[in-house]
Each structure stands twice: as C-alpha cells, then as structure tokens.
Amino acid sequence: MICEDCGKEARSGDAFCRQCGSKLSGGEGGAEAGAPPQGAAAGETAWSPPPQEGAVPPAPAVTPPPVFPPPRPRSVAAKTSGWAVASLVLGILSFLCLPFVAAIVAIIFGALARSDIKRSRGEVGGSGLAAAGIVLGVVNLSLLLIFVAGMVPWVVVNLGRTRTITRTVGLQGAQTVSATLEIDSGSLEVGSGASDMFEGTFTYNVKRWEPDIEYRVREDLGELSVKQGGEWWFPAFWFIHNDWDLRFTGGVPLDLAARMASAGGEFDLKDLSLRSFSVDSSSGDITADLSGDLPELRRVSARVSSGDVGLDLKGRYATYIQMDVESSSGEVDIDLAGEWESALGATISSSSGDVMLHLPSEVGVRVRVRTSSGDVNATGMTLDSGGEDGAVYVNGAFRQAAITLQIDVASSSGDVTLLSD
Secondary structure (H helix, E strand, O other): OEOOOOOOEOOOOOOEOOOOOOEOOOOHHHOOOOOOOOOOOOOOOOOOOOOOOOOOOOOOOOOOOOOOOOOOOOOOOOEEOHHHHHHHHHHHHHHHOOOOHHHHHHHHHHHHHHHHHHHHOOOEEOHHHHHHHHHHHHHHHHHHHHHHHHHHHHHHHHEEEEEEEEEEEOOOOOOEEEEEEEEEEEEEEEEEOOOOOEEEEEEEEEHHHOOEEEEEEEOOEEEEEEEOOOOOOOOOOOOOOEEEEEEEOOOOOEEEEEEEEEEEEEEEOOOOOEEEEEEEEEEOOEEEEOOOEOOOOOEEEEEEEEOOEEEEOOOEEOOOEEEEEEEEEOOEEEEOOOEEOOOEEEEEEEOOOOEEEEEOOOOEEEEEEEEEEOOEEEEOOEEEEEEOOEEEEEOOOOOOOOOEEEEEEEEEEOOEEEEEO
C-alpha cells in the first residue's frame, strides 16, 4: 500500500502513513481510525497517532509522588506518681523513726499509686517505687508483730505492779565510806540529806529488779554496794519504771562511783563530804553539781558513750584535783569558775560534740586545745602558742598567779569554747 500524499510505502495493516501520518485508504485488518498498527516489531518505539493540525498536544504523563506512611509520634516519658514517691519515703521512715504509722501509710499510698498508674494507661509511672514502699511497709509491720509477740510473754513473766521500797543503812562505826552504784536501766538521782549514812527510795515494776544492797565495814572503811537486781537484757521502754532516789549523809567522807548501762544520772553532791566522784554511762545524760565547799575532793571522772556531760565546779577546793572527762557522742559543759586554793589538772576528750569551758580569772589558766574538725572560740583568753601539739591559750593571770589550772582538750569533731570571767 502506497501513501497517496507522500508516496511512502506503508506496511500491511497500517491505517496511517508512518512518514506523514495521513490516513491510508483501504488499510487491512479493519482497524479503526486512530488505532495503533498491529504487529509492531519487538523493540520498536510504541506507536502513537500523529498530532492533528491545530490540536493541543497532550500533557506529558505525571508520575505521582511516592506515598510514605505518616511518622510515628515520639514517645513521651510518663510522669512519676506522687503517691509512689510518698510510699517509698514513708516505707524508709518506718525503719528510721516512724514505725507502725509510717508503715501503714506507706502501704495505703502504694496501693493508691498502683491504682493511679493502672488507670493512666502509661501516662503515669512509678510502679516500682510503689511496690518498694508497699514491701517496706509490710516488712516493718511484720517485724513489729514479731516483736509484740515476743514482748507479751516477757511482760507476763517479768512485769508486775509498780512498787516503791525504802532502804536505810547505818554507818556502823565506819570513818569513811566507799559507795558503788550500779543501775542498768532507768533514772538515778543522788543527793544529800539522809538521816542515816544512806537512804534509798526505789520505784520499779519489773519483779526481778529489786535492788541488792550490801554493806560491810573493814578497818573504819564502810563499803556500800547498791546494784540493780536480776539479769538485765531488755531496754527500758515507756511502760518500764526503775527510778532510784538515793541520799547520803554529809558528815562522813565519801568516795562515790556510779556505773550505768542505759540510764540518766543527776548528782547533787555539793553538800556532801566528797573525796572522789566517778561515773561511767553507756547511754544517758550526766549532770553533777560539785559547787559546794569540798576541801577533800581530789578526783573527778566522767566517761559517757552517748549523752551529754555537765559538771559544775563553782565551789571551794583546797586540794589538788585530777579531772578526766571522756565523751564519745554528746556535748561537754564544765564550769570551773570556783575558788581554787590548789591546782587542777584536767584532761577532756570529745569524739563528737561541742566542748564548753567556763574558766576563772583570779587564778592562772592554761588550756591546750587540739581539734581535728571544729573551731576554737576563746573569750578572755589569749593565744600563747600554736603548733602540731595544739594551740595554747592562757588568761591574764597565768604568768603571775601561784595557782594554775592546766587543762588539755582534744576534740575530734565539734567546736571548743573557752569563756574566762
């Protein structure tokens, strides 16, 4: 078939001329006008009808942009439940200072926190804190129940009604007395005013704690022993009473020693004929009034593991006095502003706590202070020297006075205050 317009030979089945695009007459295959030719050879460019005159060419095919899935929203950290934090804090406090009450509240707050966290659907966290608070509260309550279960039989066997007894001991020819007091738990008060050599009033509610009192005289020396009865293995709680009120006569020279395990002691000794005083306490505050006319006082000793120490020496002292004070944990307050007719040698040691000394100005005073951690505050005292052995402070009368107080202070942790009148 020959194209009538351009003379180009057309292929069989073509409806349009491949050269000029004119419609061929008598095309084979009955192809419809505008249909693409049949039997195009493999690899040839796909046929498209020629553009008509005056026609607007079709717009090129536009490939749509790829569609990506929407980005996932960033996860936001869940806020911690305040109930959970409070539960954990109270659970810890139940072991430190608030047993029972804090344990119950810790369990309640923990349950509220877990319920709040469950309803929030991930917006509130802290389930681990709530669980820890609940566990601590349950453990604390369990220990308390075990403790109470053990206390009940102990109370039934040992605790009785409160009793008050009075014991009196005569001098029996002794010229001097050495008294030893041993109390494990409770409170101790010692003073003067006894009509006989010794009078004691004891109030207690533990059956086996009736005091044991022994007294014997050997070569003009009376030896008095007052000891808490029974075996002490239990601390004194609020429902346990063991209160001693002891009195001595003031007309006999007295050497007094007190040993206490878990008890506080108040000693009003200013009206006694005191020659020596020593106290040893594991736990409890100690106060001693030695401010009277005590011409025979030669030794003062106080050793306290846990508790404050207060000594009042504002009296008159005619003989040399050796003083030793040792405190592991607690404040030390010593007043030495008395009338000193003889010298004093004092050693004061404090592991943890402040030390305060009230010093006289009429006699010479020399204080050597050694501190590991703490400040030295000196009023009315002058720094005389300093070095590895400590700082030495003296008062204005030190170099002229015939009588001197020599004091050595060692403090590991705490301030040292020197006050000279």
